[in-house]
Amino acid sequence: MKKLILTSAIVAAFAAPVAAETLTIGTATAQTGSLAYADAPTMQGMKLAVDEINEAGGIGGTIKIELLEKDVRSDPAQTSIAAQELVDAGVSVIVLPGDSDPSLAAIGVVSSAEIPAISTVASSPTLPEIGGDYMFSNFPGDNVQAAVSAKWAYDEGFRTAWIVYSLDTQYTTMPLYFRDVFEKLGGEMLGESTNTIGQQDFSAIATTIAAQDPQPDVVMTSAYEPDFPSLLRALRAAGVTSQIIGSDGIDSPTTFSLGDVGEGVVFTTAGFATEGSALESFDKAFEAKYGSAPETIYSAVGYDLIKVIEAAVIAADGSTDPKAIQQAMANLENVQGATGLITYKGTNGMPIRQVSLIRVKDGGRELVGQPTPDADLIPAPRMQ
Amino acid sequence: MFTSPRIQLLASAGAILALTLAAVLLASWFGPATERVLTVFLISLTAVVGIGLYSGNSGILSFGHVAFMGIGAYAASLLTLPSALKVATLPKLPEWLAMTELSLIPATLIAVVFTAVVALFIGAAIGKLEGSAATIATLGLLIIVHGVIIGWRDVTRGAQSFFGVPRETDLVTAAVACVLALLVARYYRDSVSGLRLRAGRENAIAAGAVGVRIQRERLVAFVLSAAIMALAGSMIAHFLGAFSPKKFYFNDTFLLLAMLIVGGMTTVTGAITGAVVITLVTEVLRRLESGFTLGGFDVPPIFGTAQIGIGLIILLAMFRKVDGLAGMKEWEERLLPVADLPDKAPVVPQAPATDTLTGEAMTMAFGGLTAVDGVSIRIEPGEIMGLIGPNGSGKTTLLNMLSGVLTPTAGRVMRGDEDLTGLATYQIADRGIARTFQNIRLFPNLTVMQNVLVAALSTHGGRDAPARAHAAMERLGVTGHAAADAGTLSYGDQRRVEIARALACQPQFLFLDEPAAGMNREETDALMVILRRLSSELGIAVLLVDHDLELINQLSDRIAVLNEGRMIAQGTPLEIRKDPAVIAAYLGTGRKTDTKQEGEMT
Numbered sequence: 013m014k015k016l017i018l019t020s021a022i023v024a025a026f027a028a029p030v031a032a033e034t035l036t037i038g039t040a041t042a043q044t045g046s047l048a049y050a051d052a053p054t055m056q057g058m059k060l061a062v063d064e065i066n067e068a069g070g071i072g073g074t075i076k077i078e079l080l081e082k083d084v085r086s087d088p089a090q091t092s093i094a095a096q097e098l099v100d101a102g103v104s105v106i107v108l109p110g111d112s113d114p115s116l117a118a119i120g121v122v123s124s125a126e127i128p129a130i131s132t133v134a135s136s137p138t139l140p141e142i143g144g145d146y147m148f149s150n151f152p153g154d155n156v157q158a159a160v161s162a163k164w165a166y167d168e169g170f171r172t173a174w175i176v177y178s179l180d181t182q183y184t185t186m187p188l189y190f191r192d193v194f195e196k197l198g199g200e201m202l203g204e205s206t207n208t209i210g211q212q213d214f215s216a217i218a219t220t221i222a223a224q225d226p227q228p229d230v231v232m233t234s235a236y237e238p239d240f241p242s243l244l245r246a247l248r249a250a251g252v253t254s255q256i257i258g259s260d261g262i263d264s265p266t267t268f269s270l271g272d273v274g275e276g277v278v279f280t281t282a283g284f285a286t287e288g289s290a291l292e293s294f295d296k297a298f299e300a301k302y303g304s305a306p307e308t309i310y311s312a313v314g315y316d317l318i319k320v321i322e323a324a325v326i327a328a329d330g331s332t333d334p335k336a337i338q339q340a341m342a343n344l345e346n347v348q349g350a351t352g353l354i355t356y357k358g359t360n361g362m363p364i365r366q367v368s369l370i371r372v373k374d375g376g377r378e379l380v381g382q383p384t385p386d387a388d389l390i391p392a393p394r395m396q
Numbered sequence: 397m398f399t400s401p402r403i404q405l406l407a408s409a410g411a412i413l414a415l416t417l418a419a420v421l422l423a424s425w426f427g428p429a430t431e432r433v434l435t436v437f438l439i440s441l442t443a444v445v446g447i448g449l450y451s452g453n454s455g456i457l458s459f460g461h462v463a464f465m466g467i468g469a470y471a472a473s474l475l476t477l478p479s480a481l482k483v484a485t486l487p488k489l490p491e492w493l494a495m496t497e498l499s500l501i502p503a504t505l506i507a508v509v510f511t512a513v514v515a516l517f518i519g520a521a522i523g524k525l526e527g528s529a530a531t532i533a534t535l536g537l538l539i540i541v542h543g544v545i546i547g548w549r550d551v552t553r554g555a556q557s558f559f560g561v562p563r564e565t566d567l568v569t570a571a572v573a574c575v576l577a578l579l580v581a582r583y584y585r586d587s588v589s590g591l592r593l594r595a596g597r598e599n600a601i602a603a604g605a606v607g608v609r610i611q612r613e614r615l616v617a618f619v620l621s622a623a624i625m626a627l628a629g630s631m632i633a634h635f636l637g638a639f640s641p642k643k644f645y646f647n648d649t650f651l652l653l654a655m656l657i658v659g660g661m662t663t664v665t666g667a668i669t670g671a672v673v674i675t676l677v678t679e680v681l682r683r684l685e686s687g688f689t690l691g692g693f694d695v696p697p698i699f700g701t702a703q704i705g706i707g708l709i710i711l712l713a714m715f716r717k718v719d720g721l722a723g724m725k726e727w728e729e730r731l732l733p734v735a736d737l738p739d740k741a742p743v744v745p746q747a748p749a750t751d752t753l754t755g756e757a758m759t760m761a762f763g764g765l766t767a768v769d770g771v772s773i774r775i776e777p778g779e780i781m782g783l784i785g786p787n788g789s790g791k792t793t794l795l796n797m798l799s800g801v802l803t804p805t806a807g808r809v810m811r812g813d814e815d816l817t818g819l820a821t822y823q824i825a826d827r828g829i830a831r832t833f834q835n836i837r838l839f840p841n842l843t844v845m846q847n848v849l850v851a852a853l854s855t856h857g858g859r860d861a862p863a864r865a866h867a868a869m870e871r872l873g874v875t876g877h878a879a880a881d882a883g884t885l886s887y888g889d890q891r892r893v894e895i896a897r898a899l900a901c902q903p904q905f906l907f908l909d910e911p912a913a914g915m916n917r918e919e920t921d922a923l924m925v926i927l928r929r930l931s932s933e934l935g936i937a938v939l940l941v942d943h944d945l946e947l948i949n950q951l952s953d954r955i956a957v958l959n960e961g962r963m964i965a966q967g968t969p970l971e972i973r974k975d976p977a978v979i980a981a982y983l984g985t986g987r988k989t990d991t992k993q994e995g996e997m998t
Contacts, residue, residue: 043697043699043700044699044700044702044703045647046642046647080686081686081687081697082682082686083682083685083686083697083699083700083702085702085703086647087647088636088638088639088643089436089439089632089635089636090436092432092635092636093429093432093433093436096428096429096432097429099428099429100427100428100429112556112557112559112638112640113557113636113638113639113640113642113643116557116559116636116637116638117636117637117638117639119637119638120563120637121432142559142560142638179549179554180546180554180555181554181555181556182556182557209555395484395485
């Protein structure tokens, strides 16, 4: 019982008063635990955006942003508790971790309180589908990335494709979206292979693909480390010369250090800092604040998350009412973020974002394109 | 049938109900966030006592119980998930399952039963393992079940989120489940099975010798604890609404075991203490780490302190209190230390044996060393037989073969016409053969009463067990210590309790391995009187090993002498005193001695 009394005393002591001209954003994110790799850099980007906006006088020059931070230790039960605490504290928007489990564990709390919630970097398009009207995502969806890479492949003149996917996680089923879009565009699937995450030996898959006559123009996968390098080596060793297409999971230093075998791989990711781009200035601002360049694109995506909330508050005529913000957010169009333009209008809460196509060239990154995908091409979320 | 005083059990149940009710009321008053904290706490506590029921009573630390939580979570959720969602997200489910849509309580009951059946098979498979091998096996269980859940995609959605589970676990549901689990765990601990299992934890060999089938009791506890884990699993699943296999893996195993070990594995009090302490510290640190203002200074958020806090508590607890904060006793056992002796109902005496116990040409070889070599021995009904011999002559080995602790390399143990060779110790105990041990093997953390009672309960179908236990304690004069822990008694008292425990088995043959060791003259004399009465009043045949030759000479009808693993003489005390081989063995050849001095030889 002492616990409860102590607990409430601490809550009372530390809960900040909500002033009229303040937008309180509650963050129930995974700053420790298995999801911290994504949520911690996202938080850095969010704080950068909050500081920028507040230094400029706040949203619309008047509404200051305040962050109420909770660490959920990558645990679903803790996320649901933290979400309830943020609801009780009267926040206007809640930021949830970058994974479906904890986000879904909190969505019951968030929905019944009618407060909009945004997942930091969850890319599964089923999350907002299951989560309902109050659940928004922030990252380019798996289906959006696949739509962009399929469209690019078709436009490049590739007509036949092979996919390698794993049913182990939602993310590794991204090639199934690629297949749907590629076929819709008129391309032909020559076949597909499945792997398990952590599979050491890809020679069987590589041999099968190499034995095709003619070989597929494209091999698409959303495998990531350590599977992707193994798969790539096996394919090249077996004599597969097809264009390899990957996803943002391989946007890591490893991919650029594979040497010859990695050359020419094309993958989709959330952003690319071209000269004079928003991402370039974000990177500079980030370095000025934290002393080093951002380690991953997640920081820029976190910055975008705050910019989306800012845009929603402005669109709601400066209202900090959660319901008004939720309405406004669902209808946002072309919000300028660090990684590009972001649109929620017409989606189920999974944003349409510019996706950058990167080619590995001379061990560095070369921008292939930054298309905004055609909404008609984006396949519906797969529930299975 | 419970084996501890009724007042303790009532006090415990009352406290569990009152505390839970108070916590629920307080949390409701504080609001929804506190309700959620308490709900998660109650579910964690349910799981902690679930692990404790097995690990605490059996002494085998289990890393695998969270797997049962996972099985329970998936099984219950598959039954409560709306049919439409099942058809959409799990198209390969069999139709009867896809069309089933139950509410929380029936779904949880089915999941609990299902998990218990799974646990029955797993428990039967790993029940033979002891100590750290058993612990490692439970670790394997965790990993295998995790793998199966991920691999069985058609039913579990693999590693992906299992979502859409109705959020039906509220504070009251979790509280009811937790109270149920606490009561089951508390009452199991002092049930017949729980007492036997704890006896096995305290001393496996002695437990076997008084008739306890440790493996069977372990299986009972394993299945019961798995059922509680399934209950906790169903609760957390219907609290979260979405989960995936990683929820039932190392992270939660670590957290729950931390609570159990910090609080104390062996008691429900410990489980509650550990869960409260760890939750309390995490909740405080969690609030502090989000940043606060102190005396005008803003302390920025520093995340990660909660985990460090848990780690420090474990270290601190292990340094200061190895058995956990609550120790080995329930709070009510400390505050209400009564023995609650059973009525001293007349005990139907065991009929004296009419057949003999014989060891025929028994040999025991340990590798190259032959400890006992072709020894034959015959114990007649109701007689007192002394077994003497120099150190290392094979007396204890012979006793171990006759009582089933060792299986002879060659030869047979016969009681009348029945061949007892190779029977387990608990089977030997039930055939009227009981024993004590050279180095006392009591159940030190059980009371004297429980030490004796468990023997009575585990032999002869447990008939009249309380009365038998009481009669045995009276006969040895240890009734006054009934409520004391056996481990706290003096050496002489421990010897007497051990004899009382053996006597509670109502044996027809009683083996006493150095019963007078460590006793002074008066104590030895008193013991002699007691032992003589066992033979004269109860007709029990006694096989007595001791170095106190005066004791042996005065008590024994016949004496057998071992030397270097061989029987060198058998006969009346008078015959033995004159036997040249015996004299040679004790004093070396070539020296004559006055037989009267033998009394001083030890």
